[in-house]
Amino acid sequence: MDQPSATEPDPEGSDDGAGGDAGGDRSVIRTRGLTKRYRGGQLAVDGLDLTVPAGSVFGFLGPNGSGKTTTIRMLMGLIEPTSGTARVLGRPMPRASRDVLPQVGALIEGPALYGFLSGRDNLVRYDAADPTADPRTRTTRVAAALDRVGLAAAAGKKAKAYSLGMKQRLGLAAALLQPRSLLVLDEPTNGLDPQGMREIRSLVRELASDGTTVFLSSHLLDEIEQVCTHAGVMARGRLITQGSVADLAAGARGRLVVTTPDTAETARVLKEQGVGDVVIAEDRVTSDPPDGELSDINAALVTAGVRVRGFAVERASLEDAFVALTGEGFDVAG
Ligand SMILES: Nc1ncnc2c1ncn2[C@@H]1O[C@H](COP(=O)(O)OP(=O)(O)O)[C@@H](O)[C@H]1O
Numbered sequence: 001m002d003q004p005s006a007t008e009p010d011p012e013g014s015d016d017g018a019g020g021d022a023g024g025d026r027s028v029i030r031t032r033g034l035t036k037r038y039r040g041g042q043l044a045v046d047g048l049d050l051t052v053p054a055g056s057v058f059g060f061l062g063p064n065g066s067g068k069t070t071t072i073r074m075l076m077g078l079i080e081p082t083s084g085t086a087r088v089l090g091r092p093m094p095r096a097s098r099d100v101l102p103q104v105g106a107l108i109e110g111p112a113l114y115g116f117l118s119g120r121d122n123l124v125r126y127d128a129a130d131p132t133a134d135p136r137t138r139t140t141r142v143a144a145a146l147d148r149v150g151l152a153a154a155a156g157k158k159a160k161a162y163s164l165g166m167k168q169r170l171g172l173a174a175a176l177l178q179p180r181s182l183l184v185l186d187e188p189t190n191g192l193d194p195q196g197m198r199e200i201r202s203l204v205r206e207l208a209s210d211g212t213t214v215f216l217s218s219h220l221l222d223e224i225e226q227v228c229t230h231a232g233v234m235a236r237g238r239l240i241t242q243g244s245v246a247d248l249a250a251g252a253r254g255r256l257v258v259t260t261p262d263t264a265e266t267a268r269v270l271k272e273q274g275v276g277d278v279v280i281a282e283d284r285v286t287s288d289p290p291d292g293e294l295s296d297i298n299a300a301l302v303t304a305g306v307r308v309r310g311f312a313v314e315r316a317s318l319e320d321a322f323v324a325l326t327g328e329g330f331d332v333a334g
């Protein structure tokens with residue numbers, strides 16, 4: 001890996017003073033007021049202050065069209081921001097692209113592949129294009145990457161015969177040819193079947209346990225909850241919140257769930273007890289958690305003769321947090 005010069009002057013470094021993170025900054029990605037307005041006038045990304053801690057698996061969550069890919073393309077130096085700054089591995093982008101990008105494995109909106117070449121030969125070409133890659137160890141490196149993503153058996157097939165999931169995994173293999181400080185994956189499970197999604201997720205977990213910071217975008221809430229330690233939530237070009245997944249979910253209140261055959265009576269008692277947002281769905285009655293004692297609610301139900309099969313406060317999910325923050329549901333279809 002080439003040595004980034006520690007003494008290189010950094011004209012965009014002035015934000016370090018204001019941000020107060022000079023030197024000891026442990027963030028791998030950090031943006032300040034990052035904004036992109038496309039030529040047509042579309043404001044795709046609006047004043048993003050994003051902080052991705054080192055060693056995290058950071059889920060960049062948002063419905064389709066919320067600005068995730070545009071942000072990632074700015075982080076990778078592929079497009080210029082309209083205003084604001086982005087630092088990746090502590091260096092300003094896109095100015096330090098030449099030093100930063102060799103340390104970053106990226107998979108953005110479907111990998112560019114040669115359909116007429118085998119999966120293996122596609123990786124050989126990728127590897128050969130990297131001036132820091134030793135040609136003597138190329139075969140081993142390519143085989144290891146193919147193995148890692150589960151494509152060893154299909155390595156000799158032409159890439160155009162690959163399924164979408166296999167293409168996605170081949171793109172991931174290309175990003176894994178070298179050890180990386182950071183992996184940036186734009187919707188890596190998009191278009192995959194459930195089995196393919198599971199494989200990518202376990203791969204991401206495995207990479208993260210090696211200490212690689214992973215930044216992955218997704219429009220799937222449960223995916224972020226399953227894989228990520230941290231998340232940032234995008235809606236209409238703006239970052240609504242960011243933090244650890246546990247903290248984000250804790251910020252949203254859970255739901256009281258009563259499972260009972262006597263739903264109407266349960267709903268009446270809950271309302272009588274001053275509990276808000278009572279909803280009946282089949283054999284369950286859910287509501288906001290009560291302000292007072294949970295046991296008082298349970299006692300009131302029993303006194304009213306309600307047959308209670310289940311009584312619990314369910315933990316808030318990231319989805320609850322999203323709904324609470326945006327006041328709208330999560331638009332999966334985009
Ligand atoms: N090249 C482009 N020119 C103009 N508008 C674009 C371009 N790329 C994306 N957009 C618009 O910017 C917004 C954000 O898009 P995008 O970053 O692709 O969101 P996401 O990745 O979250 O789906 C969308 O409204 C999209 O239509």
Ligand SMILES: [Mg+2]
Pocket residue numbers: 068069070186187
């Ligand atoms: Mg996208």
